[in-house]
Amino acid sequence: MSETGHSATGYIVHHLTNLRFDLTRMHFLHGEESGGFGVIHLDTLLFAAALGGLFLWLFIKAARNATSDVPGPLQNFCEIMVEFVDTQVKDSFHGRNPVIAPLSLTIFIWVFLWNTMDLVPVDLLPAIAGAFGVPYLRTVPSTDLNSTFGLSISVLLLIYYYSIKVKGPVHFSMEILTHPFGKWLMPFNLLLRIVEDLAKPISLGLRLFGNLYAGELIFILIALLPWWLQFVLGWPWAVFHILVITLQAFIFMVLTIVYLSMAHEDH
Amino acid sequence: MNFNATLIGQMITFGLLVLFTMKYVWPPIIQAMQDRQKRIADGLASAERGVREQELAKAKAAQMLKESKQQAAEIVAQAHKRANEIIEQSKQEARVEGDRQLAAAKAEIEQEVNRAREQLRNQVVSLAITGASKVLKREVDEAANAAMLDDLVAQL
Numbered sequence: 347m348s349e350t351g352h353s354a355t356g357y358i359v360h361h362l363t364n365l366r367f368d369l370t371r372m373h374f375l376h377g378e379e380s381g382g383f384g385v386i387h388l389d390t391l392l393f394a395a396a397l398g399g400l401f402l403w404l405f406i407k408a409a410r411n412a413t414s415d416v417p418g419p420l421q422n423f424c425e426i427m428v429e430f431v432d433t434q435v436k437d438s439f440h441g442r443n444p445v446i447a448p449l450s451l452t453i454f455i456w457v458f459l460w461n462t463m464d465l466v467p468v469d470l471l472p473a474i475a476g477a478f479g480v481p482y483l484r485t486v487p488s489t490d491l492n493s494t495f496g497l498s499i500s501v502l503l504l505i506y507y508y509s510i511k512v513k514g515p516v517h518f519s520m521e522i523l524t525h526p527f528g529k530w531l532m533p534f535n536l537l538l539r540i541v542e543d544l545a546k547p548i549s550l551g552l553r554l555f556g557n558l559y560a561g562e563l564i565f566i567l568i569a570l571l572p573w574w575l576q577f578v579l580g581w582p583w584a585v586f587h588i589l590v591i592t593l594q595a596f597i598f599m600v601l602t603i604v605y606l607s608m609a610h611e612d613h
Numbered sequence: 614m615n616f617n618a619t620l621i622g623q624m625i626t627f628g629l630l631v632l633f634t635m636k637y638v639w640p641p642i643i644q645a646m647q648d649r650q651k652r653i654a655d656g657l658a659s660a661e662r663g664v665r666e667q668e669l670a671k672a673k674a675a676q677m678l679k680e681s682k683q684q685a686a687e688i689v690a691q692a693h694k695r696a697n698e699i700i701e702q703s704k705q706e707a708r709v710e711g712d713r714q715l716a717a718a719k720a721e722i723e724q725e726v727n728r729a730r731e732q733l734r735n736q737v738v739s740l741a742i743t744g745a746s747k748v749l750k751r752e753v754d755e756a757a758n759a760a761m762l763d764d765l766v767a768q769l
Contacts, residue, residue, distance in 0.1 A: 369618060385617040394623060398630045402638070409641035414648030421645070428642045445631070448639040452630045487623075492616060496623030 354570050361468060361566050364490065365389040365482045376481065387490055394487040397459040401452070427455065434600060439607035443508070446606050453497065454599040460488040461558055461591035465584055468565045488558040488594075491551065498550035501602050502543065508609040521612075546605055550598060557594050561587050734769050738762065 366375040370384035408424035417425060431451045439446055463486040475483040487493040509518050522539045523532045561583075568580045742762065 364619075380615070381617070383617050385619075386622055387617070387619040390619055391622045391626070395626050398626055402630065402633050405634070405638040405642075409638050412641045412645035414645050414652055417645070417649075421642075424638075424642055425646055428639070429646065432643070445635060448635040449631050451639065452627070452634045456627075456630060490619065492619035493623050495616070496620045497627055499620070500624050500627050 357570065358563075358566055360482065361472070362484070362563075363482045364484050365480060374481075387484075387492060389483050389485070390487050390490040390493055393463060393485055394456075394460065394493060397463070397487070398456055401455045401459060405455075427451065431599070435603055438600070438603050439610070441512075441607070441610045443606075443610070445504075446603065449504075449606075450599045450603055453602055454595050457488060457497070457554065457598050458591065458595035460486060460493065461594055463487070464489075464558060464561055464565065464587060464591065468562070468569050486558060486562055488554055489562045491555050494551040494555040495547065497554075497598070498547035501550065501605060502547040505543075505546070505605050505609045508606060512610050513612070550601055554594050554598055557590055561590055734766065737769065738766050741765075 364387035366381065366385050367373070367388050368375055368381040368385050370382065375381055375385065404420065405424050405427075408421045411418070412421055428451060431454055432447055435447045435450055466485060471485045472483040484490065513521065523529070523535055525535060526538070527535055564583055565580070568576055568583060571579065
């Protein structure tokens with residue numbers, strides 16, 4: 347791909363540009379053109395939704411036919427996933443909440459599927475899409491900050507929702523104002539709390555984004571190498587990336603569980 | 614690489630996914646797993662119970678076998694005893710019957726002897742009368758001598 351007239355920089359930039367659609371002006375954006383908040387990344391939304399659909403399709407299929415008899419391969423797989431997530435939730439969360447376990451399962455599988463898109467050859471899907479006249483395509487939703495922060499901000503909202511629901515607005519406000527330095531240092535407590543609560547979604551979102559973005563960038567760089575080197579470098583990187591993919595999905599899930607269980611507990 | 618409405622879109626997708634997972638994925642799978650867990654536990658428990666019951670039944674069977682063997686031995690002994698008794702009794706009865714028959718035979722013989730003797734006596738009488746009448750060569754008035762002849766018969 348790199349030999350066909352593109353410069354290396356152009357190739358990389360092209361690969362890192364989303365398929366953008368400006369909702370305010372109702373047209374696709376091209377090249378360096380930039381839009382405001384009204385722009386959506388069609389590719390990110392589409393791939394994320396498709397992967398979410400794949401996840402739901404698989405698991406609902408398994409759940410529909412779930413029996414307590416000998417399970418089939420699909421049910422077996424889903425049960426392993428469910429049990430794995432359930433164990434993680436039970437290890438760190440001791441309250442009773444019907445949302446957290448399914449939420450964690452969704453995060454784990456969905457993020458895992460996002461990340462797995464990184465293993466698809468970087469040029470394959472954009473080339474196919476290009477043949478149909480789609481100029482830009484980024485296939486890995488987790489290399490889009492909007493995806494990772496969409497998740498982490500959702501988690502932050504849930505943290506606040508459960509903090510207020512479990513502790514009550516008054517108790518929760520007291521906690522924000524008086525911890526950890528006591529009531530005489532209220533402004534500092536508040537400041538600390540703001541930093542703490544900002545750090546949660548930012549660290550969650552950036553960690554996932556950074557890992558996958560870096561991974562994708564290296565795949566793109568490997569794709570720029572001569573063909574005989576591509577396999578030599580691409581293969582080990584892909585193998586290593588299997589670990590990163592799973593680990594990042596796992597970390598995102600575990601931290602979500604931990605943050606949510608902290609929201610349920612008194613300091 | 615900037616924030617835009619995609620963020621909202623992803624949050625909505627996420628919310629929907631979580632909702633569907635909560636409603637349609639999590640409960641049936643967890644339910645199936647718990648059911649299976651319970652069934653396995655029940656199965657193990659009943660297997661253990663079965664083993665215990667089998668051991669009990671084995672012991673009971675052995676006990677019963679022992680008892681029936683003992684009973685059989687008793688019955689055989691009793692039967693032996695009874696058979697001996699019956700043989701003894703039969704011997705006794707046979708002996709009595711033999712004696713009875715012997716006695717009857719003896720009585721019959723005696724009767725026969727008496728009857729023969731009677732017959733003989735009568736024939737002797739008529740022979741004597743015939744002889745006497747031939748000797749006397751004359752008519753003997755049988756009616757006149759009947760009393761005397763009866764007397765003679767009684768003396769024989």
